[in-house]
Amino acid sequence: MPTKDRSLTDRLAGLIAAAGPISVAQFMAEANAHYYATRDPLGAAGDFVSAPEISQMFGELTGLWLADLWDRAGSPANAHYVELGPGRGTLAEDALRAMRAGRFEPPIHLVETSPVLREKQATRLPTARWHDDIDTLPDTGPLLVVANEFFDALPIRQIMRTKAGWHEIMVDHQDGAFLPGASGPTLDSLVPEPLRDAPVGSVIETSPAVESAARALATRIAAQGGAALIIDYGYQGFATGDTLQAVSSHEYADIFAEPGERDLTAHVNFSMLESLGRAAGLAVYGPADQGGWLESLGIGARTAALAKAAPHRQAELVAARDRLTQPDEMGTLFKTLAVVNPNWPAPAAF
Ligand code: SAH
Numbered sequence: 001m002p003t004k005d006r007s008l009t010d011r012l013a014g015l016i017a018a019a020g021p022i023s024v025a026q027f028m029a030e031a032n033a034h035y036y037a038t039r040d041p042l043g044a045a046g047d048f049v050s051a052p053e054i055s056q057m058f059g060e061l062t063g064l065w066l067a068d069l070w071d072r073a074g075s076p077a078n079a080h081y082v083e084l085g086p087g088r089g090t091l092a093e094d095a096l097r098a099m100r101a102g103r104f105e106p107p108i109h110l111v112e113t114s115p116v117l118r119e120k121q122a123t124r125l126p127t128a129r130w131h132d133d134i135d136t137l138p139d140t141g142p143l144l145v146v147a148n149e150f151f152d153a154l155p156i157r158q159i160m161r162t163k164a165g166w167h168e169i170m171v172d173h174q175d176g177a178f179l180p181g182a183s184g185p186t187l188d189s190l191v192p193e194p195l196r197d198a199p200v201g202s203v204i205e206t207s208p209a210v211e212s213a214a215r216a217l218a219t220r221i222a223a224q225g226g227a228a229l230i231i232d233y234g235y236q237g238f239a240t241g242d243t244l245q246a247v248s249s250h251e252y253a254d255i256f257a258e259p260g261e262r263d264l265t266a267h268v269n270f271s272m273l274e275s276l277g278r279a280a281g282l283a284v285y286g287p288a289d290q291g292g293w294l295e296s297l298g299i300g301a302r303t304a305a306l307a308k309a310a311p312h313r314q315a316e317l318v319a320a321r322d323r324l325t326q327p328d329e330m331g332t333l334f335k336t337l338a339v340v341n342p343n344w345p346a347p348a349a350f
Contacts, residue, residue: 008030008031008034008259008260009258009259009260011030012027012030012173012178012259013173013178016171016172016173017173020170021170021171021172021173021181021183021184022170022171023157023168023169023170023171023184024155024156024157024158024168024169024170024171024180024244025155025156025157025207025208025209026155026171027171027178027256027259028155028156028244028264028266029155029209030259030260031259031260031262031264032153032155032260032263032264033113033260034259034260035260035261035262035263035264036113036114036116036117036153037113037114037115037116038116038260039116040088040116040117040120041263042087042088043088046249047247047248047249047250047262047263048247048250048263049250050087050148050149051091051148051149051231051290051324051330051334052087052088052090052091052094052148053087053088053090054320054323054324055317055320055321055323055324056090056094057294057299057302057303057306057317057320057321057324058091058094058294058324059090059091059092059093059094059095059098060094060095060097060098060302061098061294061297061298061299061302062091062094062095062098062146062148062229063094063095063096063097063098063099063102064098064099064102064297065229065297065347065348065349066081066095066099066104066144066146066227066229067098067099067101067102067104068102068347068348069144069227069340069344069345069347069348070102070104070106070142070144071102071104072345073142073225073344073345075103075104076141076142076225078140078141078142079104079106079141079142079143079144079225079226080106080107080108080109080137080138080141080142080143080144080226081095081096081099081106081107081108081109081144081146082109082110082111082137082143082144082145082146083108083109083110083111083145083146083147084111084134084145084146084147084150084213085111085112085147085148085149085150085153086110086111086112086117086121087117087120087121087148087149088117088120088121088124089110089120089121089123089124089125089128090124091146091148092108092110092121092124092125092128092146093124093125095146096108096125106144107127107129107138108125108127108128108129109128109129109130109131109137109138110125110128110129110130110131111130111131111132111133111134111137112130112131113132118130133213133216134213134216134217134220135216137220139220139224140224141224141225142221142224142225142226142341142344143217143220143221143224143225143226143228144226144227145217145221145226145227145228145229146228146229146231147228147229147230147231147232148231148232149231149232149265150230150232151207151210151213151214151230151232151234151268151273152232152233152234152265152266152267152268153263153264153265154207154209154210154213155207155209156205156206156207156209156210156243156244156266157187157190157205157206157207157208158180158203158204158205158242158244159187159190159191159203159204159205159206160182160201160202160203161198161199161200161201161202161203162182162200163200164186165186165188166186166187166188166190166191166196166204167182167183167184167185167186167187168182168184168185168187169181169182169183169184169203170182170183170184171256177256177257178256178257178259179256180256190206191204192204192238194238195238195240198240202240203240203241203242204239204240204241205241205242205243205244205266205267205269206269207266207269207272210268210269210272210273211272211276214272214273214276214277215276215280217339218276218277218279218280218282218339219280221280221282221339221340221341222280222281222282222341222342224341225341225343225344226340226341226344227338227339227340227341227344227347228338228339229336229337229338229347230268230273230336230337230338230339231290231334231335231336231337232268232334232335233267233268233333233334233335234267234268234269234270234287234335235267235268235269235270235271236270236271236287237271238271239269241267243266243267244264244265244266245264245265245266246262246263246264247262247263247265248261248262248263270286270287270335270337273337273339274287274337274339277339280339281342282339282340282341282342283339283340283341283342283344283346284337284338284339284340285337285338285339285340285346285347285350286335286336286337286338286350287335287336287337288335288336288337288349288350289327289331289332289334289335289336290324290325290330290331290332290333290334290335290336291324291325291326291327291330291331291332292325292331293336293349293350294324294325295325296348296349297348297349299321299324299325300321303317303318303320303321336350338350
């Protein structure tokens with residue numbers, strides 16, 4: 001267990017006392033930077049379990065998807081494997097093993113800010129190179145990019161409709177507690193036209209951090225070739241709703257208590273990712289439900305093959321498959337979206 005560190009709470013409280021309330025985006029950015037920098041949050045003993053940690057099949061099928069696309073693109077020799085926010089490195093390890101079977105052994109580039117997780121990744125992926133952000137990725141050769149539960153961790157701004165228009169939700173600090181309220185600057189211009197007349201109390205979310213990362217990625221893929229596969233929970237179309245959540249020890253928790261000790265996430269706006277991809281000239285596939293996507297890639301056959309090789313693991317493998325694919329588990333909540341260079345072939349399973 002990480003030791004509780006009062007320093008972030010004190011620093012944020014001091015900042016608010018000196019300069020007034022901070023945006024939800026700043027609160028989320030500072031809290032998550034501290035959170036990821038100080039622990040490995042994954043697994044039964046941590047705060048949450050992600051798809052690659054449920055079963056090796058998730059990374060293997062992702063690797064097959066990438067290897068198939070690369071193969072049909074003419075097997076370019078200078079392609080790179082890139083992963084954004086690779087956690088423990090499990091997905092990459094499983095994907096690269098599957099890709100090797102398809103004779104695809106690209107150099108590995110990991111975009112990761114957490115020193116604790118970089119260390120874990122290094123034990124599994126000793127030849128990888130690490131990057132603080134997308135800008136330092138190699139600027140020649142196609143990029144084959146995977147981002148599983150990465151975009152949901154990036155900070156969002158929240159804007160609330162009040163009687164006096166749309167205002168940014170700011171976080172204040174009173175009587176020892178952080179408190180959100182709609183008190184910030186007017187942001188009518190950031191509200192999409194179809195939502196302008198939403199009722200008082202409605203919340204919309206935007207994420208400059210998601211937008212700039214997605215734009216940088218799309219620009220690179222347009223210029224260099226390749227594709228990005230984005231897997232996350234999220235929504236499509238214009239929507240109102242407060243999706244910010246905190247998770248601690250596998251339970252929902254108070255978002256504003258103990259900043260930096262809980263995982264803060266928000267739903268990803270897939271329509272925004274689609275339109276940024278199209279604006280960069282990329283072909284967009286999906287979003288598809290994770291469950292259907294894995295089924296098209298053959299998770300049924302892969303489960304059967306692994307169970308045949310290890311009959312004592314049959315029940316565990318079937319349970320893992322169901323957790324990844326069933327609609328009442330991760331199957332429809334999680335979506336997959338592919339953005340692909342227009343000169344590359346259409347990817348499988350969309
Ligand atoms: N993809 C992994 C981990 C998901 S958790 C999995 O599916 O298991 C989110 C990951 O993104 C962590 O590795 C975290 O350290 C990383 N991360 C969060 N914010 C980041 C940022 N701004 N830049 C780079 N990596 C970040």
